[in-house]
Amino acid sequence: MHRYRTHHCNELRVEHVGRTARVSGWIHRRRDHGQLVFLDLRDHFGLTQCVVDAEDDTFAAVEETRVESVVTVTGRVVRRDPETVNPRLPTGEVELRIDSFEVLSTAGVLPLQVNAEEDAGEETRLRYRFLDLRRERLHANIVLRSQVIASIRRRMTERGFMEFQTPILTASSPEGARDFLVPSRLHPGRFYALPQAPQQFKQLVMMAGYDRYFQIAPCFRDEDSRADRSPGEFYQLDVEMSFVEQEDVFAEIEPVLAGVFEEFSDRTVPRPFARIPWSEAMLRYGTDKPDLRNPLQIHDVSDIFDGSDFAIFAKTVAGGGVVRALPGPGCGSRAICDRMNAWAQSLGAPGMGYIILGEDGGRGPIASRLADAAVAEMRRRTGTGPGDAIFFAAGSEADAARLAGQARIRLGDERSLSETDTYRFCWVVDFPMYERDEATGTVGFSHNPFSMPQGGLGALETMDPLDVLAYQYDIVCNGVELSSGAIRNHLPDVMLKAFAIAGYTTADVEARFGGMLNAFRYGAPPHGGIAPGIDRIVMLIANEPNIREVILFPMNQRAEDLMMGAPGEVSDAQLRELHIRRNVRAAPTGGERP
RNA sequence: GGGGGUGUAGCUCAGCUGGUUAGAGCGCUGGCCUGUCACGCCAGAGGCCGCGGGUUCGAGUCCCGUCACUCCCGCCA
Numbered sequence: 102m103h104r105y106r107t108h109h110c111n112e113l114r115v116e117h118v119g120r121t122a123r124v125s126g127w128i129h130r131r132r133d134h135g136q137l138v139f140l141d142l143r144d145h146f147g148l149t150q151c152v153v154d155a156e157d158d159t160f161a162a163v164e165e166t167r168v169e170s171v172v173t174v175t176g177r178v179v180r181r182d183p184e185t186v187n188p189r190l191p192t193g194e195v196e197l198r199i200d201s202f203e204v205l206s207t208a209g210v211l212p213l214q215v216n217a218e219e220d221a222g223e224e225t226r227l228r229y230r231f232l233d234l235r236r237e238r239l240h241a242n243i244v245l246r247s248q249v250i251a252s253i254r255r256r257m258t259e260r261g262f263m264e265f266q267t268p269i270l271t272a273s274s275p276e277g278a279r280d281f282l283v284p285s286r287l288h289p290g291r292f293y294a295l296p297q298a299p300q301q302f303k304q305l306v307m308m309a310g311y312d313r314y315f316q317i318a319p320c321f322r323d324e325d326s327r328a329d330r331s332p333g334e335f336y337q338l339d340v341e342m343s344f345v346e347q348e349d350v351f352a353e354i355e356p357v358l359a360g361v362f363e364e365f366s367d368r369t370v371p372r373p374f375a376r377i378p379w380s381e382a383m384l385r386y387g388t389d390k391p392d393l394r395n396p397l398q399i400h401d402v403s404d405i406f407d408g409s410d411f412a413i414f415a416k417t418v419a420g421g422g423v424v425r426a427l428p429g430p431g432c433g434s435r436a437i438c439d440r441m442n443a444w445a446q447s448l449g450a451p452g453m454g455y456i457i458l459g460e461d462g463g464r465g466p467i468a469s470r471l472a473d474a475a476v477a478e479m480r481r482r483t484g485t486g487p488g489d490a491i492f493f494a495a496g497s498e499a500d501a502a503r504l505a506g507q508a509r510i511r512l513g514d515e516r517s518l519s520e521t522d523t524y525r526f527c528w529v530v531d532f533p534m535y536e537r538d539e540a541t542g543t544v545g546f547s548h549n550p551f552s553m554p555q556g557g558l559g560a561l562e563t564m565d566p567l568d569v570l571a572y573q574y575d576i577v578c579n580g581v582e583l584s585s586g587a588i589r590n591h592l593p594d595v596m597l598k599a600f601a602i603a604g605y606t607t608a609d610v611e612a613r614f615g616g617m618l619n620a621f622r623y624g625a626p627p628h629g630g631i632a633p634g635i636d637r638i639v640m641l642i643a644n645e646p647n648i649r650e651v652i653l654f655p656m657n658q659r660a661e662d663l664m665m666g667a668p669g670e671v672s673d674a675q676l677r678e679l680h681i682r683r684n685v686r687a688a689p690t691g692g693e694r695p
Numbered sequence: 696g697g698g699g700g701u702g703u704a705g706c707u708c709a710g711c712u713g714g715u716u717a718g719a720g721c722g723c724u725g726g727c728c729u730g731u732c733a734c735g736c737c738a739g740a741g742g743c744c745g746c747g748g749g750u751u752c753g754a755g756u757c758c759c760g761u762c763a764c765u766c767c768c769g770c771c772a
């Protein structure tokens with residue numbers, strides 16, 4: 102008989118009755134009846150009930166071993182009486198009568214309870230991640246993650262993509278997020294950087310002629326975390342293709358994403374994914390990552406208020422601002438509208454105007470200043486009627502869009518308007534190539550500087566840069582941005598011009614992106630790609646609100662690994678070898694850990 | 696860097712307008728219990744009320760500071 106087990110803990114069935122079996126695992130739960138003890142033994146696969154009574158030799162040992170200890174149980178598989186069958190367990194028709202009981206590893210009193218639904222605090226969970234991972238939900242999430250990644254690999258390979266590894270130790274990139282730096286022992290004063298993404302490498306793979314590349318790629322960015330953004334590191338499904346236009350990329354990625362989401366969830370994935378121009382997304386949804394499960398849409402009503410008697414909005418429009426209207430189904434009451442207004446003010450907005458709609462037209466301070474025909478026109482545009490309200494966000498185009506967009510989300514949640522059984526994907530396309538930095542007034546890249554401008558060199562030379570669009574797109578699912586992507590700029594002249602508009606000299610570009618720029622001069626195929634976030638994909642499929650729930654060993658919000666103690670101190674000898682000298686003020690004393 | 700929330704037993708939390716000995720569930724320890732499956736019943740131990748200062752006759756509760764965790768803004772081309 103095998104030293105540890107003949108069966109795992111989700112294997113024994115009626116057909117095994119009468120045989121002797123051996124199982125090993127953790128003591129999940131014990132039910133002690135004094136003269137009779139039940140033990141639920143747990144391993145990766147499931148639970149098996151073991152039983153022992155007072156006359157057995159092992160009784161005392163079973164009774165005193167604490168939960169989460171690791172034990173090996175050998176015994177006879179017995180059919181349970183019909184009234185004691187547990188239909189909730191796959192192994193619930195049988196149990197194991199304990200003949201021998203061996204403790205392989207004892208557990209102390211637990212800092213968090215593995216067998217309870219109740220969540221411990223984040224700090225405890227992260228410090229004792231190995232215990233947290235034993236719990237059912239988290240354990241299942243990580244299994245799901247493994248299966249999702251395996252499915253993605255299979256789907257990509259079947260489509261003719263090849264998976265390559267790109268360097269982890271590379272050069273610091275001057276744009277974008279903060280880099281993690283790695284000092285060089287051989288080159289005093291010089292540093293590697295961990296890649297923020299394999300962006301330049303994957304483009305070079307295309308120039309090397311491999312045609313279609315993908316990688317489940319680790320990416321490193323030294324930026325602050327969010328609930329949907331893990332600090333430090335994350336994984337992307339990094340993809341690049343040669344000789345393609347935008348729709349070719351969509352045609353490859355759409356079935357992969359839809360297939361994976363359908364394979365691992367019970368929800369529907371409507372196809373084809375909607376294509377929404379960026380400017381339309383900002384107008385209708387007030388965001389560049391719209392949740393299309395929410396049926397509400399925002400409408401521009403600036404023309405109606407232009408020159409109207411409602412002075413605040415008329416002045417806004419006259420000053421170049423806009424007024425946006427959001428339908429509020431069933432919101433036709435003072436209490437609801439006042440609450441929306443107070444909420445808007447809590448966000449720092451001046452307020453949120455409203456019209457309450459009754460059988461006989463509109464009520465409220467705005468409606469009283471407008472002609473009936475104007476109110477009727479707004480009803481028509483927003484599709485509202487008696488019992489509803491229309492909410493208004495006024496201000497600069499960006500401010501009004503943001504407020505209306507947030508109000509749209511809030512109403513959707515509060516009134517439960519959104520679908521709950523769907524993954525609504527969309528492609529947001531036609532992003533602007535440049536944007537004006539509000540603080541400095543300068544023009545900079547709004548997204549990836551390597552994207553191809555629509556209209557090419559001609560557009561860059563003749564158009565207002567702020568009007569130039571890029572072959573730049575996002576894939577969004579249920580309001581979560583999964584990825585940006587682009588058709589790349591593979592033409593050195595266009596690239597130098599594009600960078601010049603953003604304030605970079607040719608020398609700057611050569612110095613910073615020389616490797617790739619040089620490659621463009623020896624025959625570069627037109628190419629493009631995308632890089633959906635793996636962690637966010639799994640998070641959506643697992644229906645988890647926080648990205649830590651789908652990562653084996655996540656760091657906390659301050660980018661610390663509480664279990665391993667990272668980042669940690671290193672020895673003076675290590676630093677000397679790396680030509681590094683500390684330059685930190687004396688650490689404040691009294692820290693809980695060194 | 697900024698804003699919000701939280702911090703009370705090993706864990707999850709309650710603790711009112713400041714008031715006498717700070718509670719519950721789970722866990723832990725001991726006892727009882729032969730068909731449970733979140734077993735049940737009885738008893739017990741366990742508290743720097745995050746930390747420091749202040750107001751007050753009196754602070755878990757109010758004020759100031761600080762630390763930690765978390766959510767958000769900035770940031771993430």
